């Protein structure tokens with residue numbers, strides 16, 4: 001996959017679409033040359049972020065969530081954004097402990113930001129499986 | 134999948150991304166309740182349109198192609214658009230005969246338009262497999 | 267989507283539950299309902315067979331923890347069998363490998 | 373991505389070629405090169421085994437037609453075996469089922 005080529009997926013903020021994002025994420029990661037373990041790590045983490053982003057929207061909301069994939073030479077960055085989304089307050093509840101532990105362990109970089117277009121930025125480096133050992 | 138929920142995928146106009154669009158298209162169609170034959174029909178047709186749309190852009194171009202999925206109660210519409218893309222002139226060459234025959238046979242609706250945001254509109258109805266008999 | 271099946275042991279000493287497929291945010295409400303139905307009052311050990319469980323997120327892990335608490339209140343335990351490596355990793359990351367009784371990796 | 377393998381028959385009466393995987397716009401240039409290398413001068417029949425061919429688009433069909441023309445110039449033929457239903461459908465839609473000699477569907 002060429003560098004500097006961004007792929008953007010935009011979905012309604014609903015739980016039924018998270019599996020579609022996982023599918024697309026695995027397709028992008030596969031094309032970036034990620035091995036199966038790294039693809040799985042990325043799917044897991046993108047899902048965790050979407051879960052919280054979806055919870056931040058009310059049921060009736062017509063807003064969209066955007067998932068931007070930015071392949072680079074030896075890494076893949078995924079930016080999750082949406083109208084009014086704030087990464088800094090996304091994982092504030094007690095029950096976010098599991099999600100945060102997963103993100104911190106499996107990703108090479110996790111940036112939570114007040115910028116709604118990139119509220120969460122995940123970076124995964126090719127060939128580096130997240131380990132807990 | 135709820136109605137009136139659009140999903141948009143945006144890619145660089147390059148051949149290497151067509152398989153990713155097929156993957157996402159099959160995910161959407163699957164969630165819409167399409168059977169395997171209908172999913173395959175949709176993948177084939179979205180690919181054929183993308184092939185021509187990509188050919189319409191020069192190599193250096195930084196433009197993006199957008200693929201919009203609009204699920205309805207018993208059908209799925211797919212709109213392919215991009216800066217300067219013109220559906221009316223997209224299938225003008227002699228060697229487009231195969232692609233056009235495939236689109237006409239497998240889709241329930243094919244609209245080629247001068248509107249660059251929806252240069253090609255494909256509609257596939259749930260449970261109706263494209264047959265050639 | 268996920269599947270859940272319950273086989274109560276003849277002797278009623280344990281509830282054998284198998285879960286398969288993907289447990290994510292969308293599946294979570296239904297999974298919680300089905301799992302809690304399956305463990306009932308929590309008055310026996312629970313053996314969770316995960317051979318065909320391909321994916322679970324933190325929401326699903328939280329539901330498992332809730333079920334464990336209920337079973338523990340009756341001094342019973344939850345045993346987890348046949349976890350895939352990718353999911354076993356999530357149990358370790360979240361510390362849940364210490365809360366549940368995980369069958370050794372093969 | 374696709375794979376292509378050539379097994380020349382001992383008697384050289386035909387070229388046995390198997391194609392597998394997905395042949396789309398991205399794979400097309402490489403597929404054309406490999407296929408043309410495999411049929412060479414086109415001086416024998418070609419038998420194309422498609423058991424593991426999961427996808428082909430109109431670009432790929434056009435390349436097959438080009439190969440057929442080359443083989444026909446030498447009064448030989450292209451036989452196509454084991455097409456999946458979804459791909460056989462594309463041959464019928466494009467009329468290519470009349471140009472190639474397609475093995476009957478099972």
Ligand SMILES: Nc1ncnc2c1ncn2[C@@H]1O[C@H](COP(=O)(O)OP(=O)(O)O)[C@@H](O)[C@H]1O
Nearest residue numbers: 094095096097098099324325328329331332335
């Ligand atoms: N995603 C999560 N991350 C961390 N802890 C969680 C998560 N989900 C649930 N928990 C914890 O698991 C325990 C059991 O939850 P549960 O019994 O389902 O909820 P409740 O305590 O409301 O009945 C609670 O202590 C809760 O804090």
Ligand SMILES: Nc1ncnc2c1ncn2[C@@H]1O[C@H](COP(=O)(O)OP(=O)(O)O)[C@@H](O)[C@H]1O
Nearest residue numbers: 227228229230231232430431434435437438441
């Ligand atoms: N996608 C296509 N749709 C319809 N016809 C095609 C397609 N691709 C190739 N053809 C036709 O197949 C024939 C063989 O093409 P080929 O031999 O590869 O090209 P050329 O004639 O330039 O050598 C040509 O007559 C061409 O018109």
